[in-house]
Amino acid sequence: MEMAPIDGHLDWMGGALRPDLVFESGQGCWLTDTHGNRYLDFVGGWAVTGLGHCPSEVANALAKQASTLIHCSPGFWNVPATKLARKLKEITGMDRVFLGCTGAEANECAIKLARRFGAKMRGGAYTILTTHEGFHGRTLATMAATGKPAWRDIFGPDLTGFVHLPHGDLEAFEAAVGAHTCAILLEPIQGEAGIRPASLEFLQGLRTLCDRHGILLILDEVQTGIGRTGTWTRAQALGVRPDILTLGKGLGAGYPISACLCREEWNLFEPGDQGGTFTYPPLGSAVALAVLEAMEKLSLLEQVLRSEAQLRQILHSLEARYSLRDVRGAGLLLAFDLPHPDAGELVRIARENGLLLNAPRPSTIRLMPALNIDEKAIEEFATRLETSLRHLSHQGT
Numbered sequence: 001m002e003m004a005p006i007d008g009h010l011d012w013m014g015g016a017l018r019p020d021l022v023f024e025s026g027q028g029c030w031l032t033d034t035h036g037n038r039y040l041d042f043v044g045g046w047a048v049t050g051l052g053h054c055p056s057e058v059a060n061a062l063a064k065q066a067s068t069l070i071h072c073s074p075g076f077w078n079v080p081a082t083k084l085a086r087k088l089k090e091i092t093g094m095d096r097v098f099l100g101c102t103g104a105e106a107n108e109c110a111i112k113l114a115r116r117f118g119a120k121m122r123g124g125a126y127t128i129l130t131t132h133e134g135f136h137g138r139t140l141a142t143m144a145a146t147g148k149p150a151w152r153d154i155f156g157p158d159l160t161g162f163v164h165l166p167h168g169d170l171e172a173f174e175a176a177v178g179a180h181t182c183a184i185l186l187e188p189i190q191g192e193a194g195i196r197p198a199s200l201e202f203l204q205g206l207r208t209l210c211d212r213h214g215i216l217l218i219l220d221e222v223q224t225g226i227g228r229t230g231t232w233t234r235a236q237a238l239g240v241r242p243d244i245l246t247l248g249k250g251l252g253a254g255y256p257i258s259a260c261l262c263r264e265e266w267n268l269f270e271p272g273d274q275g276g277t278f279t280y281p282p283l284g285s286a287v288a289l290a291v292l293e294a295m296e297k298l299s300l301l302e303q304v305l306r307s308e309a310q311l312r313q314i315l316h317s318l319e320a321r322y323s324l325r326d327v328r329g330a331g332l333l334l335a336f337d338l339p340h341p342d343a344g345e346l347v348r349i350a351r352e353n354g355l356l357l358n359a360p361r362p363s364t365i366r367l368m369p370a371l372n373i374d375e376k377a378i379e380e381f382a383t384r385l386e387t388s389l390r391h392l393s394h395q396g397t
């Protein structure tokens with residue numbers, strides 16, 4: 001729960017620590033604060049604003065749907081939700097769709113479905129293998145699935161049933177599968193860990209492992225999905241089909257909506273097993289449909305790959321001068337490391353230079369701009385990043 005500004009000061013209870021500025025408007029790749037200062041946004045709402053800020057497609061879809069049907073009980077079907085479910089089935093190759101509001105909700109659904117599978121088809125198995133430093137959300141179940149040691153016991157004992165293993169260590173996963181295992185859950189690219197892609201060999205090995213033992217492979221694509229990495233899902237680029245897939249963030253391009261999808265054979269929920277007041281939302285579904293249609297119309301998957309190449313070229317050109325290391329990621333979910341744990345300071349300096357960056361780790365900068373960012377904005381990013389790196393290097397001399 002966030003506390004509103006009081007007497008000109010910003011206060012909070014929980015949530016994130018924030019710099020002392022307040023944004024008032026946004027357009028495309030730019031945000032404007034209450035003093036009229038403009039910032040080039042390479043945080044993108046944490047990989048959310050795929051069409052940039054205030055895209056007309058989202059605004060028009062909200063206005064049109066709000067005048068038609070904002071909400072109805074999830075005990076009834078509604079037109080936008082059924083259309084979105086069909087569209088998601090088409091672009092992902094999955095068979096069944098549950099629509100919620102947040103990525104954590106989608107992952108909760110996936111966890112429940114995996115446990116339902118274990119109860120029905122594996123003699124009560126309920127353990128899910130996950131990864132160290134993975135991130136799956138902030139509910140009690142998804143925090144337990146998340147592999148962040150600092151989160152252990154923050155809110156009392158963890159929900160049991162999760163085993164955390166080294167990301168990329170196929171042998172560790174093979175050794176951990178047992179009679180009580182029902183699924184493996186991971187991000188194909190770890191986001192909060194600093195953009196750590198799973199190798200093709202690792203994901204293919206997990207697919208084979210799951211098939212051999214009769215357990216489910218769950219891919220959390222809340223951050224990597226909906227074109228962020230240059231394909232609708234990262235799984236498609238790697239040719240690995242999950243049993244359960246979760247989507248969020250970019251699906252609504254700023255409006256909260258998420259999805260949990262599964263293959264037909266794992267459609268094991270009975271009526272009443274999974275739901276929620278704001279599931280299958282007409283308003284969010286209309287927005288998501290407009291987002292997907294705009295992405296197709298604008299050929300954004302292809303544009304993402306072109307922008308990735310341009311950004312990589314820029315970052316590689318700065319490597320030698322500023323000792324940047326390990327440029328990595330896919331599409332417009334990229335990262336690089338600094339030679340020292342100065343990422344937080346670089347974020348501060350860049351913000352003073354009108355560039356918004358994210359530091360998920362002390363030495364790591366993560367880049368998540370709008371999927372429709374153009375060449376001119378990327379060139380402006382290059383200028384502002386180099387200026388910020390130069391200031392940072394002068395501080396260290």
